[in-house]
Amino acid sequence: MAEFSFRCHECGTCYAEHPERLVCPSCARTQQPGGVTRGVLEVILDRLPDAWPQAPPWSAEYLDAFLPIATSASLPRLRVGGTPLLEGAGLRRELDMPDLWLKDDTRNPSGSTKDRASLLVVAKAVEYGIETIATASTGNAATALAAVAAAAGLRAVVFVPASAPRAKLVQMLAYGARVLPVDGTYDDAFELCRSACLELGWYNRNTALNPFTVEGKKTVALEIAAELAPGCADAMLVPTGDGVIVAGVAKGFADLVEAGLIARAPRLIAVQPEGSPAIARALREGQVTVRPQPGAASVADSLTVEVPRNALLALKRIRGSGGSAVTVADDAICRAISRLARSTGVFAEPAAAAALAGLEVALEHGLVDREERVVLLVTGTGLKDIPAAERSITIPAPIAPRLDAVVERLGR
Amino acid sequence: MAEFSFRCHECGTCYAEHPERLVCPSCARTQQPGGVTRGVLEVILDRLPDAWPQAPPWSAEYLDAFLPIATSASLPRLRVGGTPLLEGAGLRRELDMPDLWLKDDTRNPSGSTKDRASLLVVAKAVEYGIETIATASTGNAATALAAVAAAAGLRAVVFVPASAPRAKLVQMLAYGARVLPVDGTYDDAFELCRSACLELGWYNRNTALNPFTVEGKKTVALEIAAELAPGCADAMLVPTGDGVIVAGVAKGFADLVEAGLIARAPRLIAVQPEGSPAIARALREGQVTVRPQPGAASVADSLTVEVPRNALLALKRIRGSGGSAVTVADDAICRAISRLARSTGVFAEPAAAAALAGLEVALEHGLVDREERVVLLVTGTGLKDIPAAERSITIPAPIAPRLDAVVERLGR
Numbered sequence: 040m041a042e043f044s045f046r047c048h049e050c051g052t053c054y055a056e057h058p059e060r061l062v063c064p065s066c067a068r069t070q071q072p073g074g075v076t077r078g079v080l081e082v083i084l085d086r087l088p089d090a091w092p093q094a095p096p097w098s099a100e101y102l103d104a105f106l107p108i109a110t111s112a113s114l115p116r117l118r119v120g121g122t123p124l125l126e127g128a129g130l131r132r133e134l135d136m137p138d139l140w141l142k143d144d145t146r147n148p149s150g151s152t153k154d155r156a157s158l159l160v161v162a163k164a165v166e167y168g169i170e171t172i173a174t175a176s177t178g179n180a181a182t183a184l185a186a187v188a189a190a191a192g193l194r195a196v197v198f199v200p201a202s203a204p205r206a207k208l209v210q211m212l213a214y215g216a217r218v219l220p221v222d223g224t225y226d227d228a229f230e231l232c233r234s235a236c237l238e239l240g241w242y243n244r245n246t247a248l249n250p251f252t253v254e255g256k257k258t259v260a261l262e263i264a265a266e267l268a269p270g271c272a273d274a275m276l277v278p279t280g281d282g283v284i285v286a287g288v289a290k291g292f293a294d295l296v297e298a299g300l301i302a303r304a305p306r307l308i309a310v311q312p313e314g315s316p317a318i319a320r321a322l323r324e325g326q327v328t329v330r331p332q333p334g335a336a337s338v339a340d341s342l343t344v345e346v347p348r349n350a351l352l353a354l355k356r357i358r359g360s361g362g363s364a365v366t367v368a369d370d371a372i373c374r375a376i377s378r379l380a381r382s383t384g385v386f387a388e389p390a391a392a393a394a395l396a397g398l399e400v401a402l403e404h405g406l407v408d409r410e411e412r413v414v415l416l417v418t419g420t421g422l423k424d425i426p427a428a429e430r431s432i433t434i435p436a437p438i439a440p441r442l443d444a445v446v447e448r449l450g451r
Numbered sequence: 452m453a454e455f456s457f458r459c460h461e462c463g464t465c466y467a468e469h470p471e472r473l474v475c476p477s478c479a480r481t482q483q484p485g486g487v488t489r490g491v492l493e494v495i496l497d498r499l500p501d502a503w504p505q506a507p508p509w510s511a512e513y514l515d516a517f518l519p520i521a522t523s524a525s526l527p528r529l530r531v532g533g534t535p536l537l538e539g540a541g542l543r544r545e546l547d548m549p550d551l552w553l554k555d556d557t558r559n560p561s562g563s564t565k566d567r568a569s570l571l572v573v574a575k576a577v578e579y580g581i582e583t584i585a586t587a588s589t590g591n592a593a594t595a596l597a598a599v600a601a602a603a604g605l606r607a608v609v610f611v612p613a614s615a616p617r618a619k620l621v622q623m624l625a626y627g628a629r630v631l632p633v634d635g636t637y638d639d640a641f642e643l644c645r646s647a648c649l650e651l652g653w654y655n656r657n658t659a660l661n662p663f664t665v666e667g668k669k670t671v672a673l674e675i676a677a678e679l680a681p682g683c684a685d686a687m688l689v690p691t692g693d694g695v696i697v698a699g700v701a702k703g704f705a706d707l708v709e710a711g712l713i714a715r716a717p718r719l720i721a722v723q724p725e726g727s728p729a730i731a732r733a734l735r736e737g738q739v740t741v742r743p744q745p746g747a748a749s750v751a752d753s754l755t756v757e758v759p760r761n762a763l764l765a766l767k768r769i770r771g772s773g774g775s776a777v778t779v780a781d782d783a784i785c786r787a788i789s790r791l792a793r794s795t796g797v798f799a800e801p802a803a804a805a806a807l808a809g810l811e812v813a814l815e816h817g818l819v820d821r822e823e824r825v826v827l828l829v830t831g832t833g834l835k836d837i838p839a840a841e842r843s844i845t846i847p848a849p850i851a852p853r854l855d856a857v858v859e860r861l862g863r
């Protein structure tokens with residue numbers, strides 16, 4: 040039984056948990072419609088483990104030790120997390136980085152890091168006795184909610200802009216989510232989700248709003264640190280869109296520092312597409328908030344946001360880690376899909392391969408050293424976006440069914 | 452260091468291992484072009500563990516204990532297997548089967564059970580010092596080879612019929628496989644692969660030919676039995692195309708019976724599409740071999756074969772387990788994709804969802820009892836075939852961005 044409270048990262052006020060308590064009411068008064076979320080709350084646990092649990096990271100015992108749940112009985116029975124930390128021998132050689140690691144989060148149930156957030160949000164809904172969880176999203180967050188809610192026997196309602204790509208809807212519909220295409224923008228869907236939750240008593244999983252999304256994603260940092268213990272990583276490349284994953288990673292390492300299980304957190308290096316660079320630009324310019332990026336666009340759709348709603352917390356945590364940010368071109372992202380798959384056997388979606396593209400830039404800019412222990416967070420599987428992968432390869436021409444044609448094509 | 456030999460399942464002759472020793476030379480004399488493989492060899496280990504290894508199933512220690520490798524140093528550093536055995540609470544309730552389990556093999560690196568075969572084949576190529584591994588395939592087997600070979604730094608060459616679906620080629624090309632579209636049929640590709648391997652010194656992974664494919668796939672049975680120990684399953688539903696997976700599952704349980712780690716193997720129930728039913732038909736008719744099925748076709752492309760090349764061994768092992776087979780319609784397979792995802796959070800490709808469709812038939816036919824401990828083998832992820840999943844869902848019409856529209860659609 041983990042006791043905890045919510046603490047506003049802006050004003051520091053603490054609050055008791057409540058299903059409708061998503062942000063700090065005081066700081067939320069400064070909220071602009073469609074702007075960055077004001078008054079984002081972090082979870083502060085009263086007690087942290089003073090030793091690594093021996094149970095595997097997807098076990099009830101492990102999660103109970105680190106997450107703000109009343110009982111592990113509320114956890115959905117779907118194995119989330121416990122993904123491999125890989126050496127990626129080929130990539131180590133190519134980059135001359137002998138201590139490079141890949142955290143392969145493509146191996147989560149619905150294929151992305153977002154499952155970690157949904158695991159905790161769904162567990163909290165079970166505790167609260169709420170049967171419907173809603174979110175506005177067009178992508179991995181909605182799919183993750185749909186998958187985990189299905190495993191728990193809860194109902195997921197997903198608000199998407201009516202223009203959402205058809206293929207993305209198929210997976211969440213297969214999981215049985217109630218999908219509501221909204222005639223309007225993402226902001227319309229986001230606001231409609233919020234009012235529906237308040238009016239109908241549903242639980243709101245909106246990202247950068249529900250504090251348990253950041254808290255759930257912290258498990259990826261716990262797992263990395265546990266595998267690398269007693270040391271830790273020097274730096275970690277984190278694909279960044281609205282800033283929730285990077286904040287979750289930071290929270291995990293912060294908890295471990297506080298628990299005395301690691302000496303210090305790695306530098307967090309946010310990777311953003313050149314077409315959606317709001318957080319990277321704010322870091323470069325020394326701003327505490329972001330300018331919106333109308334018409335943000337990238338092949339890495341999971342990283343493409345006009346307003347990164349969790350920017351305030353993300354900027355604070357990246358800076359606090361001594362970290363930085365890089366931007367990467369779409370072409371570099373597509374090349375990184377192939378390079379990562381060829382050299383490690385890990386097939387990533389564009390947003391995830393951006394971690395490797397970002398490492399290439401970070402090396403150029405001297406933000407990481409080749410001797411350092413560096414972790415790439417690979418956030419989602421390439422199977423989610425086959426058309427993007429197709430941009431990184433060429434389908435060869437047919438050959439005649441004869442041995443000489445094979446030799447002519449490939450040599451002896 | 453595991454000592455082992457090859458034994459022909461037809462004549463019982465034993466052979467020492469050799470990179471070019473794929474089948475029993477004596478029985479292979481009866482081979483018909485394009486027919487079932489004659490003289491398939493099984494691996495016979497001299498010594499099996501007399502207790503469950505405590506290490507996790509993807510660890511070198513575990514694999515070294517059960518697999519015919521000289522040293523665990525030859526194993527590619529990609530976590531294969533160790534996939535979850537899930538309770539699927541919702542499905543248990545719906546089917547009134549309190550002891551139903553799902554082996555979620557969608558969580559392998561390239562998204563299918565085939566990764567298990569490739570892990571061992573690639574490890575053997577490393578031991579033999581062969582740098583190129585080839586296979587004829589259009590689907591999961593080729594992708595699995597491409598992924599595991601990439602992780603090991605070996606070259607994968609894939610022979611595919613030139614008519615192979617474009618989307619399927621993208622993943623294997625991203626992993627860096629050298630793909631050779633062959634102007635001809637699957638049989639042409641299969642034969643060209645064989646002659647290229649002999650002529651060019653490549654290692655042949657062709658399924659139902661290389662004995663390590665069956666042996667590698669046995670790890671899925673080891674994991675299931677370890678989790679259910681000290682008991683085991685009563686029955687297991689296994690999606691079946693050419694018969695390699697079902698033979699691998701049987702081999703795993705057989706090794707465990709011989710080791711004294713389980714008392715008896717579960718009944719194996721092969722599930723085949725109605726449009727590709729050769730093994731099921733042979734079982735029903737009491738035949739020891741199969742009739743080819745020209746024009747075999749199904750939404751479950753991974754199960755669609757005109758000639759199941761591993762049929763002789765598969766038939767023997769299914770019968771030996773006291774098992775049977777069922778056939779399922781394409782419509783039932785598509786419905787099972789949704790049902791499985793909705794009730795468990797596991798999103799499966801058609802071939803994998805066929806396990807659930809097959810369970811429904813097996814219950815009707817009295818082949819399994821609702822009280823029994825039954826395992827469904829979910830062989831591959833639904834992300835591999837989004838168009839098929841789309842057949843099982845309906846994309847809802849848009850709503851206006853207003854609360855009353857939400858209430859009208861979903862109720863209060």
